[in-house]
Amino acid sequence: MIPADLLYTEQHEWIKISGDTAVMGITDHAQNSLGDVTFVELPAIGKRVLQSEEVCSVESTKAASSVYAPAGGEVIEVNSELETAPELINQDPYGKGWICKLKLADKGDLEKLLTPEKYKPLTEE
Amino acid sequence: MSQPRKTCLYDNHVSLSARIVDFAGYLLPVQYESIIAEHLHTRNCVSLFDTCHMGQVLITGRGAAEKLSRALTQDSAALPIGKAKYGFLLNENGGVIDDTIIMRLGEDEFFLVVNAATKENDIAVLSPRLAGLHITHQTDWAKLDIQGPRSAEALKKFVECDLTSLKYFSVTRTKFNGADCILSRTGYTGELGYELFMPQKFMPGVFDMLLENPLVKPAGLGARDSLRLEMAYPLYGHELSETLNPKDADMEFFYDPQGNFVGADALRKYAPAQKLVTLVGESRRQFHPGDEITCGGKTAGRVTSGAFSPSLNVAIGMGYVDINASQTGAELVVKTQRAELPVKVAEKPIYTKGTCRIKVTL
Secondary structure: OOOOOOEEOOOOEEEEEEOOEEEEEEOHHHHHHHOOEEEEEOOOOOOEEOOOOEEEEEEEOOOEEEEEOOOOEEEEEEOHHHHOOOOHHHHOOOOOOOOEEEEEOOHHHHHHOEOHHHHHHHHOO | OOOOEEOOOHHHHHHOOOEEEEEOOEEEEEEOOOHHHHHHHHHHOEEEEEOOOOEEEEEEOOOHHHHHHHHOOOOHHHOOOOEEEEEEEEOOOOOEEEEEEEEEEEOOEEEEEEOOOOHHHHHHHHHHHOOOOEEEEOOOEEEEEEEOOOHHHHHHOOEOOOHHHOOOOEEEEEEEOOEEEEEEOOOOOOOOEEEEEEEHHHHHHHHHHHHOOOOEEEOOHHHHHHHHHHOOOOOEOOOEOOOOOOOOOOOHHHOOOOOOOOOHHHHHHOOOOEEEEEEEEOOOOOOOOOOEEEEOOEEEEEEEEEEEEOOOOEEEEEEEEEHHHOOOOOEEEEEOOOOEEEEEEEOOOOOOOOOOOOOOOO
């Protein structure tokens, strides 16, 4: 499943832009590869990341995985529901499983992101 | 390195879209839909586990009971017909070659179930100890674990024997859907459950027949591991090995210290410096085999198994620690790759609501 209104990264994150801010999470392909998500190490509010830098990590029954920032910015909000219900990432990766919101630092970063059409082949290996 | 083998249920797993991994040289499902869902379904309902890779050895002949009582830690001579017992195959030093379940089918007829990775070596070690007896490695037989509080219900229409009179750790020859089989009330989950032994050629059909019941779902190795860890059952190769013995593993309950079996003397003279403990974390963050355990800032041991516990929503595991750090309630720290996790030494089992001993009523 690859929603048409989002942009994607090669590391299987998604981002939804709204002006100067964006919401991000991991894709359906990512949650499927991970298996049951058991823990999310949410980032601290105020944390600054560059594009492709690790923003937080996710643990599953299978492995621990880094989540990378699709675009650089500052973490302004986190989905604290994931603390008690990390399985939301498996159940609804583009909706209730959102991980955090960023205040974007450089809109130029967005040019490096993948459109749904460009992302799709990465999910078919 | 030889290619991993398929069990007779491989095609069944593929048709159910299982995720397959190489375990002990066999291609087996680690999960079908979700490890957590499969774990919880086993605790609440009934699941099937492909355990065809495990070894099945038939041992018959006059004097079998006495010889087996020397060869393994279980007192086979005192084992009533129709009962099963857990114990170990030890080397002369008391080291564990394998953990095993011996089942008595007759006066001089025994059935031994062993682990997949060790089965060839087990038979090589046992043969001289059981000289004069007839040993048959039943390589054309398969095994299926049917586990969960509704397992008797799921089996009832297919088996000839009376499940209400088959007690915990009992075994019987019977028929499944008209085909000869061995059925034991044993398992690795802590729930009411059975192990079904029969010729491989029947197993794919049996698997499908059981799954026709909507109560029954398949479960993989991932759930098998989290289930057994909640019960603090050891896994050979993790908690047990030839350099570890039952005293290290806190399993003295399972053998007679005055016994006469191979390794008994060595065990009597042995005083462990480390002990196997059960660990419960304070959060959902898992720890893994090989992670260092510290006590008061100093190295105290190593994790041997770790998983997320779906029944308790917390990370659990087992590990070996110095004797003085092994008391129930001891507060230790596990150093994982990403974090330092506080854990406590817990009493076993961690999960206490298992139904394995319940009286079956149908």
